[in-house]
Amino acid sequence: MYEDDAPKDDNLWRVIAESAVIMAVGIGMSVMPNFKEYGHDIVAGALLLVLGRIIPPILKQVLHRRPAPKWLVSIAFIVGGLFGYVVSGTVAAKPHTILYISPVRYLSRQGFYSAVVDELAHQSMDNNLEVGVWLPTNDFGMQAQHSLIEKAIREKSGFAAIVFTPFKQYTQADMDDLYEHFVKFQPADIIIFDMDLPATFRDRLAKNNLPIPPCVKGNEKIGGELAANAMAEYFASKGVKNPTIAVFNMEVPGLRSTAFVEQLAQNKQINAKTVNWLSRSFTREEATGIALAELPNGPHIDGIFAGNDASALGVRDAIMQLKSEGVPAVDGEIKIVGYDATGEVVQLLQDANEKILLNTVDVDIPAQVTAMIRYAKMFQKNRSSATRQPGDECTAITPRLFR
Numbered sequence: 001m002y003e004d005d006a007p008k009d010d011n012l013w014r015v016i017a018e019s020a021v022i023m024a025v026g027i028g029m030s031v032m033p034n035f036k037e038y039g040h041d042i043v044a045g046a047l048l049l050v051l052g053r054i055i056p057p058i059l060k061q062v063l064h065r066r067p068a069p070k071w072l073v074s075i076a077f078i079v080g081g082l083f084g085y086v087v088s089g090t091v092a093a094k095p096h097t098i099l100y101i102s103p104v105r106y107l108s109r110q111g112f113y114s115a116v117v118d119e120l121a122h123q124s125m126d127n128n129l130e131v132g133v134w135l136p137t138n139d140f141g142m143q144a145q146h147s148l149i150e151k152a153i154r155e156k157s158g159f160a161a162i163v164f165t166p167f168k169q170y171t172q173a174d175m176d177d178l179y180e181h182f183v184k185f186q187p188a189d190i191i192i193f194d195m196d197l198p199a200t201f202r203d204r205l206a207k208n209n210l211p212i213p214p215c216v217k218g219n220e221k222i223g224g225e226l227a228a229n230a231m232a233e234y235f236a237s238k239g240v241k242n243p244t245i246a247v248f249n250m251e252v253p254g255l256r257s258t259a260f261v262e263q264l265a266q267n268k269q270i271n272a273k274t275v276n277w278l279s280r281s282f283t284r285e286e287a288t289g290i291a292l293a294e295l296p297n298g299p300h301i302d303g304i305f306a307g308n309d310a311s312a313l314g315v316r317d318a319i320m321q322l323k324s325e326g327v328p329a330v331d332g333e334i335k336i337v338g339y340d341a342t343g344e345v346v347q348l349l350q351d352a353n354e355k356i357l358l359n360t361v362d363v364d365i366p367a368q369v370t371a372m373i374r375y376a377k378m379f380q381k382n383r384s385s386a387t388r389q390p391g392d393e394c395t396a397i398t399p400r401l402f403r
Helices: 009-030 036-062 070-092 111-126 142-154 172-185 199-207 220-237 255-266 284-297 309-324 343-349 365-381
Strands: 097-101 130-134 161-164 190-193 215-218 244-249 273-278 303-305 335-340 357-362 395-397
Touching: 097 111, 097 142, 097 365, 111 130, 111 309, 111 335, 111 343, 111 365, 130 142, 142 161, 142 172, 161 365, 172 199, 190 365, 215 220, 215 365, 220 255, 220 303, 220 335, 220 357, 244 255, 244 284, 273 284, 284 309, 309 335, 309 343, 309 357, 343 357, 365 395
Parallel strands: 097 130, 097 161, 161 190, 190 215, 215 395, 244 273, 244 303, 303 335, 335 357
Antiparallel strands: none
């Protein structure tokens, strides 16, 4: 650049202002996962533009109003470009991926977890985040999940947050294994989802000055009570005073099914009897098999609390099959209450002709994901800002009946 090309004082600030706008756009793009590389280049380019327009006149003043030599201007460009790449690269390098470690191998078999991933992807886009999903080798496999957790926390610098779901069925060996991961890596960016770590485990972390991860889940006690109320109100309205209701349960009863049974026992409108149907995976296919075995051969069933929507759909499939075969056990009405309010169940409940599904508990997946996103963004700013104290409970989202 020669002396005559240098900007005049009256438009120098306009040049700087225009370049600042370009730089702001570049910085904005650099924090967006899909555009960060372009933003990186724009920031560096804007800095080059600014330096290219203002350095020559500055050097001219320094050199007592002589035109700046081309070699000196070139050096200034190179320094400015390097500075731009460093600045924008620092912004772009900030971890933007939420890693979701699924508890199940096939998301399509578990509508709840599939819906969570979809909502996480949707909300992450609105918050300039990406989502990665890692699948275990088998459903609800402790060791398979733990191996993924170990891999993830080894690579934790690449993630804004790591989301995983522990289980009630943890043996002491399982908990010891998970604890060793926490001791070894001291992860400060984990979010517990859907089911909290046992209180004894959280106390163990606190006693050894290890971070207690934040937690997000639905309020299963309230959800189970709502399901019981829906069932009781229906049978009371139909004059069925002594219904028999099947409850899907694990070997160790979960909170939602326990709350369902206890709430039903307290209801004064009906005198319900409950029977347990043992489920290991709560999938549609498993629930169909259970219902096909139990309905024709067990006690007469008036209603079923399926535990989740996948099981509700499986039981519905079985009832429709048995009805088509003319099996007497399903001659009357059998009503099902699901849990989670996922896609296919919601669509069926919106159909006025639906005769089998009675209701489902809406666990407000969008609100649960919003809480996860909030913790992930807290981790981005300060990795220890979202950790809990030993007595802190999960962030529990209040459910509601779908209809």
